[in-house]
Amino acid sequence: MNQQQRSIIAIDGPAGAGKSTLAARIASRFNLLNLETGAMYRAFALKAIENGVSPEDAAGLEALAASSSIRLEASPDGNRVYLDGVEVTSRLRDNSVTDAASKVSVHPAIRKWMVRLQRELGENGRIVMEGRDIGTAVFPDADVKIFLDADPVVRSQRRYEQIEAAPAAPIAAAESVLREMRERDQRDRTRALSPLQPAADAVVIDSTSLTLDQVIARVEEIIRERLGLA
Ligand SMILES: Nc1ncnc2c1ncn2[C@@H]1O[C@H](COP(=O)(O)OP(=O)(O)OP(=O)(O)O)[C@@H](O)[C@H]1O
Numbered sequence: 001m002n003q004q005q006r007s008i009i010a011i012d013g014p015a016g017a018g019k020s021t022l023a024a025r026i027a028s029r030f031n032l033l034n035l036e037t038g039a040m041y042r043a044f045a046l047k048a049i050e051n052g053v054s055p056e057d058a059a060g061l062e063a064l065a066a067s068s069s070i071r072l073e074a075s076p077d078g079n080r081v082y083l084d085g086v087e088v089t090s091r092l093r094d095n096s097v098t099d100a101a102s103k104v105s106v107h108p109a110i111r112k113w114m115v116r117l118q119r120e121l122g123e124n125g126r127i128v129m130e131g132r133d134i135g136t137a138v139f140p141d142a143d144v145k146i147f148l149d150a151d152p153v154v155r156s157q158r159r160y161e162q163i164e165a166a167p168a169a170p171i172a173a174a175e176s177v178l179r180e181m182r183e184r185d186q187r188d189r190t191r192a193l194s195p196l197q198p199a200a201d202a203v204v205i206d207s208t209s210l211t212l213d214q215v216i217a218r219v220e221e222i223i224r225e226r227l228g229l230a
């Protein structure tokens with residue numbers, strides 16, 4: 001890959017499909033900046049919670065967004081997220097934040113604001129950007145678009161195992177992980193602005209019966225082919 005040339009790899013898909021894991025590996029393989037847009041929605045959700053603004057209150061959220069700054073910084077161990085200049089990375093995975101992020105992201109004004117920020121972040125870069133609407137709304141002209149999917153039961157099982165393996169694992173029940181994932185999927189797929197769906201020119205990969213290494217190998221092959229790499 002030409003080290004100067006703008007290259008945008010878009011990875012979209014539902015919750016727990018493996019997007020972050022794939023994006024991190026692709027970024028390291030091709031020396032790209034890895035930007036996780038879900039972390040930006042999470043940071044804004046945290047701000048709404050801290051300010052007592054309901055995730056259903058469209059006008060309240062819009063006013064809050066007008067006085068908010070959200071910044072993503074790529075680092076070797078993942079993205080660092082700054083909310084109004086303060087790093088909040090370690091606070092974004094709480095259940096309350098996950099739930100609120102899914103709800104605040106439904107509002108068109110919030111999405112338009114995020115899309116603007118995300119375009120600014122990636123515009124001239126060599127990036128892999130991961131989320132729900134990168135190939136359809138943020139960078140419809142991305143060089144490569146991957147839509148990663150898997151059966152919801154398999155996704156929730158993988159997420160359950162991920163939670164269990166975490167150092168200070170919260171108590172989780174497999175059924176509630178599946179129920180929450182289905183609720184988030186439903187919101188993502190039915191919202192008014194850029195609902196979750198593959199871009200017409202995305203390559204759809206269903207990882208239900210693929211290992212992570214098989215998915216990575218397939219995506220590497222697609223990137224090499226599309227970008228004309230040996
Ligand atoms: N093909 C696969 N086989 C087995 N496990 C996988 C596969 N793909 C991803 N995983 C595992 O599934 C879990 C969820 O993956 P990841 O966090 O990357 O999903 P995500 O799409 O980024 O989720 P979210 O959008 O909710 O943040 C991780 O533990 C990851 O290692």
Ligand SMILES: Nc1ccn([C@@H]2O[C@H](COP(=O)(O)O)[C@@H](O)[C@H]2O)c(=O)n1
Nearest residue numbers: 037038039041101102105131132133184
């Ligand atoms: N481009 C995006 C990215 C995320 N969202 C919403 O944010 C929530 C958190 O995202 P994670 O990937 O970190 O789980 C998620 O539930 C989405 O609803 C989005 O709308 N658009």
